[in-house]
Every structure is written in C-alpha cells, then in structure tokens.
Amino acid sequence: MPSEKPAKTAAPARTRTEKVHQALRSAIIEQRLAPGSRLPEDAIGESFGTSRTIAREALGRLAVEGLVDLKPNRGAFVANPSLEEGRGIFHVRRALERAMMLDLSGKIDPAIAGRLRAMVAREAAMASTNEPEAIRLAGEFHLTLAQLTGNPLLLRYVTETVSRCSMVLAMYGRPHSTDCGAREHAAIVESLIAGRIEEAAELMDRHVAEVAGRALLNTRVEQDIREVLASYAQAIQHA
Template sequence: MLSTHTTRETDRPMTRTERVHVALRMAILEQRLAPGARLPEDMIGEAFGSSRTIAREALGRLATEGLVELKPNRGAFVANPTLEEGRGIFVIRAALERAMVRQLAGRIDVETARTLHQMVEDETRLAEKSDVEAIRLAGEFHLYLARLCGNPLLERYLTEIVSRCSLVMAIYGRPHSADCGAREHREIVEAIVAGDFVGAGNLMERHVEEVATRAQLGTRAEVDVRSILAEVAAQVP
C-alpha cells in the first residue's frame, strides 16, 4: 500500500460546491482543461447537474487558488500564468518550505520519521517506473511535511502553492523535469530527523530552487507575441 498518507477522512459528505471544486482542479492540473480555456458558469453547472450558483462558487475558490482567472462580466478562464508569475510562485514556495522544515527539525517522533523514510523509499522505487505517479508522490511528500507543522495557514498556503506550481510546470516545464529528486528528499528528511534546522532549511530552499530551474523556468524566455508574429510572417512565401 503506497499512499495511506493521502486518505482524507471526509467526515462530512462533501458539499456540491466542493465536489465541483476538486473535480475542476483535477481537470486543470491534469491539463484536460487547457490554460486559457473558457469556463462558462452555465456549462459547468450543466455538466455537474447543478445550478450556476454552485459553479460560480467553485470558480471563485479556484480563482483564489490561482487556477482560474475571473474577468468581470466576461467569464472564467483556466489560468495561464506568465513565466514571471511562475518564478514568483517558486520564490514564495522556497521561503515557506524553508521555514517549514526549520520548524520541524528535531521535533519529529520516531513513528513519523519512519513514515517519512518510507515515503522517500516509495518515491525512489517509483522514480524509474511511473513518471506521473512519482510526481504525485513528490507532491504528497511536501504536503505531508506541511501537515506535520500543525500550522493550518501554512498548510493551506502550501496546498495552494503546490497546485499553482503544478500548473506552471505543466505549462512551461519540459517532460520529466518535474521530478522532485528522491535523493534530495532523503537528505532533507535526514537533516530534519537529525535536528539540523539550518541544514534542513538550506537544503529545502535549494531543492525548491532546483526544481524550478530543472523545469527550465530560469532559461526559457517569455513568449512574445511580436516575435512569433515576425516568425510566422517570415514563413509566408
């Protein structure tokens, strides 16, 4: 059994808004809904057998998560963050995750430590088998750490940020670049367990930055409509 960590005990049967919300989030993160796609309230309501009220609220939440853009009197669109926004998101992520592991360092009981090691183990094993699974597990790892902090706001922010990062990587990342590097995760876990909060913080900060650069976020230039038009024009005989 690989992902006991992901089970979220839904005591409440999940409100309709929530259902639509998570379904749309999934679809966007899996790129089944392409960035820039229109998301009319009517269409969503119809698709889920609900009214626009539900669709509207779900879209509102997705907008605060940064996954959709809400243009007043125009409608909702799947977000299409610029490369610069993407970099900004990773900056915040690095800062939050640094603080997170610093706080965690030396405050992990043996049971939790075992779980963390197990997660890294699973990641390593899956790294060569299934890309998509490995990426999912890597995300789980970061979110699990956030949960351990016992800081609800930190957890919320990190959940949101991880979503945004996934979207940015889906847009700008090259294939396979999203791997989180199980080895880096292992080093971080070891630093945390050892109580080395400075080392853990630095490792995590560097880790996040490297994920960003591996995704080519540092090198690829902003898509410039003008230059593309020039290219296209040049190809016309």
C-alpha cells in the same frame, strides 16, 4: 472525455460546491484544463450534473486561490501565469518551505520518521516506472511536511504554492525534469530525522530553488497568439 478518474484529495467534500471546487482544482493542477481556456458556468454545471449556481461558486473560490482568473461579465478562465509570475510563485514557495522546515524542529518522532522514509522510497520506485505518479507523490511529500507542522495557514499556503508551481512547471518546465526529486527528498528527510534542522532547511531551500531553476531559466513559451502566429506568417511570406 478523460478516460481515467481524477485523483481524489483528502477531504470528504460534503457539499456539491466543495466537490466541484476540488474537482476543478485537480483538473487545473493536473493540466487537464489548459491554462487560459474558458470555463463557462453552463459547461461546468453540465459536466458535474449540477446547476450553474454550484459551478459559479466554485469558480469564485478558485479565483481567490489564484487558479482561475475571473473577468467581470466575461467569465472564468484557467489561470495563465506568465514566466515572471511563475518565478514569483517559486520565490514565495521557497520562503514558505524554508519556514516550514524550521517549524518541524522537535516534531519528528520515530513513527513519523518511518512514514517519511516510506514515502520517499515509494517516490524513488515510481521515478522510472510511472512518471505522473512520481510527480504526484513528490507534491504530496511537501504537503505531508506542511501538515506535520500543525500550522493550518502554512499548510494552506504550501498547498497553494505547490499546486501553482506544478502548474507553472507543466507550462514552462522541460519534460523529464522532475525525476531527480526523490534523491533530494531523501536527503532532506534524513537531515530532518537526525535533528539537523538548519541543514534540512538549507537542503529544502536549495531543492526548491533547483526545481525552479531547472524549469524556468532557459525555457520560453509564447504567451500571445501573435507570437505563435508570427512564425506561420513568416512561412507564408517565404512561400
């Protein structure tokens, strides 16, 4: 049982289905639920004090979002993207965030500028003291920018890709590879505020590419049980 409460997102979540939907999403993104693990409807219902109906519906929606795999007659599993899929997700995110920056042209007034600077400052402060919080803030930074475009679809896609990217990073990224984000975010914000949109877009593009590169290039994680067991099998043979 997790000791700390899961982070709450924005919306109030009227119905239980939505509550469970969001809770599961957070749990998956925050890696409380390991990729590939089973998600039985019963267990979820019991955890949240609801019936299977709710759990079932939430799982269906998460499947649409790509956070869980739904296998017919077998049940739901936390998505377990391959390294290759991870690269693909980052690729899409990069394109989206570039478009997002271009869309922000003329939408940065002084009040917003202040808010963005404050966000980045908080992020920088957390970088050395509270890493999980820093990671969360880094993600929120991108989401805030997406929100500023006023484009609901863009917001949805950026939200989804950011979620899945953090999942991929947790799976394949090296630890401590995230703390460098604040400085880059700051540069992006300053370009944005100065109205140098093209430059900001370029910076963002490189930022996302670098985050992807840091994590995905050289790491390799065994996907298959057999790969994991191979080394043990060898050990046995040598013994």
